[in-house]
Amino acid sequence: MEILSEAEMQLHSSTAFAAAQQSIDISAAIVDQSNVGILVLNQDSQLICWNQWMAASSNIPAPFALGKTLKEIFPDLQGLRFIQSINDCLNKGMSSLLSTKLNPHPLPLYGSSAERVKGQIMSQMIMVKPVLGQGKLCMVHIFDVSPAMVRDKLLRQRSSEYRSQEMNTRAILASIGDAVITTDLNGHIDYMNPMAETMTGWPLSETKGKPLEQIFSVMTQGGKKDINLIDSCLKNTGKANTESHELALVNREGNCIAIEQSLAAIRDPDMNITGAVVVFRDVSQARKLAQQVNWQATHDTLTGLYNRNYFDAKLTDMVLDARESGRQHALLYLDLDQFKVVNDTCGHVAGDELLRQISQLLSAHIRTNDTLARLGGDEFGVQLLNCPAEVALRIANQTRHSIGNFRFCWDDKSFGIGVSIGLVEVTAQSDSVEQVLSDADTACYAAKDNGRNQVHVYRTHASEAAVRQSEMEWVTRIQSAIEQQRFRLYFQAINPLSMIEDSRHIEILIRMLDTDGQIISPGAFIPAAERYNLMSAIDRWVIGKVFELISNNPQILIENRYQFAINLSGHSLSGADTLDYISDQLTKHQIPSGMICFEITETAAISNLSSASHFIRKLKQAGCLFSLDDFGSGLSSFAYLKNLPVDYLKIDGSFVKDMATDKIDQAMVQSINQIGHVMNLKTIAEFVESEAILECLKIIGVDYVQGYAIAKPTPLTDDNGKLLIT
């Protein structure tokens, strides 16, 4: 409100005065009607203006208020700052503003009578301002800020709700195991949870506002940088490319961490994209495990080569490829020759080590694209891609040579190792994976059969197949012969050479009777019986029969001091039930001690050294004797002899039959004989087919002789089972 100056007041010109008077009236009316509180104090702090708003809010009418001081109207007036402001205004011309916050309720004013009843004082904002009129006046404006206070309160409430929500969210984000990063619309980082800080190596304080890809640097497994994900998420559809790549995070130190991530757009309530959220987690362990599992599924843990499963799968591809493209491939099937010896004499640790060393040796011979796998105990397979038979044969022979030249050393022992290799061509004509494998196996077996340490190339419809075919037929024939007991026992005398001895040694031999009564020699059916695990049954039949004969004719046999040499196959030697069977039969037939001598071959004994030695010891306790058959034909390691408590050494016939003419054979026989004697063993020479041989043997001093020059094999019994010896 403008207070009129003295000069203006003195205007007496009627029109001017009237106009001025009108202006004053209007001003006074405006002040009175204003929707804010207006009061004016004069120099003596007396009220000279108290508008309607003031009257209504304070419930004090203007006539009562005017001329009084504020203290007179409001005796309880507390606000020191308000009084001070008025004084400063009147005395020093200062303006003041009194905020609601700092001066909540300076005057006892009420917004309505209802609020007055409730004692709810109006929130006020007060302005104090000097007015220069007749001397200094103080004008006070009072605003009702109650609505603003309500808004303020609401705002506080909302923001504290918002904050507690935010705190909740942060607490959740801090406690979860996943890393979370949020970005704004430009892909700049807004927030990272503690896990994201740990994994990236960057604290949020350093990354806020930075482009995501600077901090969250992700590579695909191929090493390609993967930066477009966030862009496509933000700019295009809001959908992240959810294709599952194997991703790795490159952290601040430059280390790669395998991660799984998901991306999503953040939207406001109107569905506009406002940013993106990336969630990722460390899957190093899982991925490592998966790799490990994957490796283990396709590899042999001992040697690190591929395993059978993988080999078979690759072979399927190879066979298919040969069929579809007509390319030529080859398959090698390898079987180590002396693995069992190493395993049995030095233990499994040595055997394992041998396999590892051989694996390394083999790896050196294959080409990059070839597949080398360990297929079983000491069997290996090699797939040679795009490899014609000649090349495959060269590779096979190179492999065989290098293994042949290799010596395996363990403790103070040294072993030569051989390998039998079967080679099969894989061509468009190849039948199936199974057939190819079976052919390779057959070829490998043939290589073994032919004397080991060689390569055998499989020829379709070649002799082996025929042999196999006939062997298969033999199996049924042998089986029916066993069932129908169509065997006959023969014997051949083993005579002492120089010693005067009254005991009679005979070796029991076997013949098979065909259905038509024809006699079949052992050379025809034994190989098949050996291959198809029928030898144990034949051995048992022989043992049972011989023991029965002994128990039926004890008198004559004991009197003449007969000793029966019975052949035992390798199968019988390794099977525990054979040992039990023999023990039972010995007891059952009350076989006299020293009457039975079992002949076992050197190869059979050595390839099952531990069980053979157990077998021998047990039966020796039961009064049986043992003879090591075909000595010198196999490995001829005299060291093994020490471990085999045998009584006789039977010198292999191949040395004997030519010894009369072959000096080397003669020397062999001589040295074996010598060693045998040193070890306190009796020696036997078989295949003694001439007088000349007999003479040589006499000179050498062999203990026993056996062969056509001494006696031919003859039936042990007649057709009725009656013993023919006397």
Add this chain to the structure above:
Amino acid sequence: MLVLTDFQQDVISELFNIGMGSAAASLSQMVGETVGLSVPSVEYIGHTMAVKRIQDIVGSQEVTGVKESFKGSFWGDALLIFPEDRSRELVRALLKDQDLPLETITEMEQEALTEVGNIILNACLGSLANVFQQNLIYGLPQYTQGDCEELLGANMEQQENDGLLLLHMDFILQETNINGYLTLLMNVDSVKALSDQIDLYLAELV
């Protein structure tokens, strides 16, 4: 540009410190807690320089100010300036309302801050007026916000050689020290008048 001597500047500093003392007393009483206010330095410098000086302290961010004009034997605008976030911090500390998470200053807080500025400016200008035994008339305090160059520039009809009186001020509350600036924007004539007043005052003291 007109220059205030070091001695004159010391006198102004002294007077403002007296004003700050009484403002601090008023504020302490109002908030029930010790509020410390002091003016460590005063300088009369060019407008551009002042803007730079303030920007050095507050950085590029927006500033909050409370402006009050005064008229009398010397005249101009008094402006109290805080960095925006510091002013928010200050008002919340004063109102013991530290927990409010809002990043913007609320309407009510603006009002309270205006009052605080009002108390400080009144006390400081009042101490000048007191000493010089001059009556000044003060306008109502106004809350302003924005770029500090605009705040300083928009205040008066700028003249080339106008300078301004820049008072660096420390506001200590609950062990936090909030730096602010108090500027008196006066034209040449007004500064001359102030300078004359100081000389007169000194002469009387001798």
